[in-house]
Amino acid sequence: MCGIAGVVYRQREHGGGEAVLTTMCAAIAHRGPDDMGTLVEAGTAIGMRRLSIIDLAGGHQPVFNETGRIAVVLNGEIYNFRELREELLAAGHTFRTHSDTEVIVHLYEEHGAACVSRLRGMFAFAVWNAERDELLLARDRFGIKPLYVAEDGTRIAFASELKALVAAGQTTRTLDSVSLDIFLQLGYIPAPRTPFADVIKLMPGETLLWSRHRPSVRHRYWTAPEEEQEPVGDLSETIRTALDDSVRAHLVSDVPIAAFLSGGIDSSAVVSSMALQGYAVHAFTARYTGSGAEASDESQLATALANKYGASLTVVDIHPNVRDLMEPICIALDEPLADESAIPSWIISQEVARSYKVVMAGSGGDELFGGYRRHRAAMAGARYQRVPAPLRRAAAGVASMIREPESGALGVSRMKRFLRSSGGSADERYASYMVRITDDELRELRGPAARPGSFIAPIRAVPGADVPSALRRALLVDYSVYLPDDVLAVSDRISSAHSLEMRVPFVDHLLVETLLPLPDGFRIRGGQQKWALRQAVAERLTPAHMTAPKRGFVGPMASWLRNELRGMLRDELSAARLERLGLFDAQVVQRWIREHQSRTHNREGILWALLSFSIWHRAVVEV
Secondary structure, three states: OEEEEEEEEOOOOOOOHHHHHHHHHHHOHHHOEOEEEEEEEOOEEEEEEEOOOOOOOOOOOOEEOOOOOEEEEEEEEEOOHHHHHHHHHHOOOOOOOOOOHHHHHHHHHHHHHHHHHHOOEEEEEEEEEOOOOEEEEEEOOOOOOOOEEEEOOOEEEEEOOHHHHHHOOOOOOOEOHHHHHHHHHHOOOOOOOOOEOOOEEOOOOEEEEEEOOOOOEEEEOOOOOOOOOOOOOOHHHHHHHHHHHHHHHHOOOOOOEEEEOOOOHHHHHHHHHHHHOOOOOEEEEEEEOOOOOHHHOOHHHHHHHHHHHOOEEEEEEEOOOOHHHHHHHHHHOOOOOOOOOHHHHHHHHHHHOOOOOEEEOOOOHHHHHOOOHHHHHHHHHHHHOOOOHHHHHHHHHHHHOOOOOOOOOOHHHHHHHHHHOOOOOHHHHHHHHHOOOOHHHHHHHHHHHOOOOOOHHHHHOOOOOOOOOHHHHHHHHHHHHHHHHHHHHHHHHHHHHOOOEEEOOOOOHHHHHHHOOOOHHHOEEOOEEOHHHHHHHHHHOOHHHHHOOOOOOOOOHHHHHHOOOHHHHHHHOOHHHHHHHOOOOHHHHHHHHHHHHOOOOOOHHHHHHHHHHHHHHHHHOOO
16 A cells, blocks of 8 residues: 655646645655655656555665656555566566566556556556656556546646645645535545545546646546356355455565454455465454444454454454544545444554554455345335336325334335335436435535435446346446445545555455356345355354344444534534535534434434534635
């Protein structure tokens, strides 16, 4: 893990690039505390901060080709770099290091921008070609590593984190109103949008080629496989082989690697694979305390798996006194991002980083094998479409009158959402299962400025709109939108804030190309989700893992907002502050807070989003 940044001006005579680069690199020093490298020449300044993981002594960046006229800076890891290195040596290239970064510059010499298709790994990189006055930016297939870009007629600036562009004055920090509406409904902002109108995120699986002589061109070089294919041979063996191969590739490192172990199927499958391949695993698991803790605690399952494989296990207590963590977390997330897993991720990453630079995680298993409630809803929604429309409208009307339980449980709310969204396309139905507030509620909150339904556009843009399966379409949407801009964004930002690299073996393009084509029946069967993965790893785990309910790596947020975070919610979302902010109807927000505190309606999703946004805005925009 590292951080990259740079600015290239259309006019070579333009000065000031070195100062801009120095400021940007300082803003992302946490991503790479071990080293800093820069290339500064006429009108060009690129650099990086390095966390040394491969070729500790020789992996200084930028790395140059044999002539010194082509340079690369890399954030991430290339897992197949050794095989590529042998191939490039045979082709006559000269290597000065043993780092994975150097293979990129020589691959670029051989294949140009198409070099990205040969790489297995997680990456965001920049190649500067001084001979052609060209800059190539690239992001890995799943968007595991971020890359922000600001471009106008005079220059292009890029960085691993938005805060680097902010610090160096490369953005006006003008809020994008549509992005704000999307965030309020989804809880995150899908690429290429960002919270600022003059900055984009490079899309997953995308390159951007910028030249001093021509307009920039963006190219999508990879998308998730759309076609369904029946498995060949023993399916469980195919899954185990693909997983073990991915884990083996992700173990490439010159430093020790730890593991997150939540107790769920995905992280347990990764840890068991590590152990079976002879790796001495040191796992870290979360144990919750405070209100609502019991429903979120999986530490007993983690302990059982660790005992099965003789792994070391460190139990990290996730305490409810999280008020002091909120601002650093919201700043670390780099843009408004309302994922409740950020709090436990922050605390456990902090603990792991005391001893390790790299950690494995089970992220991506739900998206691959159909592990979310909304995946079942997508299948059920497709069947429900066969019910005559008048009956569906009547059912939605009756459901709207049902009072939600005082416990604040979300079951009734989810049922109402399902019935209310029964019309429309598969994309519209699936999007409605993901939103925190309805279009009508957004209009209440934002008034005339609201652009309800804006979140549909990035979902409709996902390739594969014509696939016949509602579940397959949902998985494609998750891979293109939810996984990169929520799950992986949290993983990268939170771990990087502690100078920790997180690796995700389930998010590997060879594994995905093998397993994503599986038919629906291998994902959800007899009401059981992730059926094929469960069958494949059952003997590797314990019987308790097979029967445990899905919890997810999140804290008891609804309870925290009613108890431990109640004071912060009251202060940060006070009517006076919201009126000064001028973006939301203060009276609507106050009503939602009262409804949540009185348990007449569970508003945890939108209140967490509003709280996160307010803290981020105060720290980043109002300064």
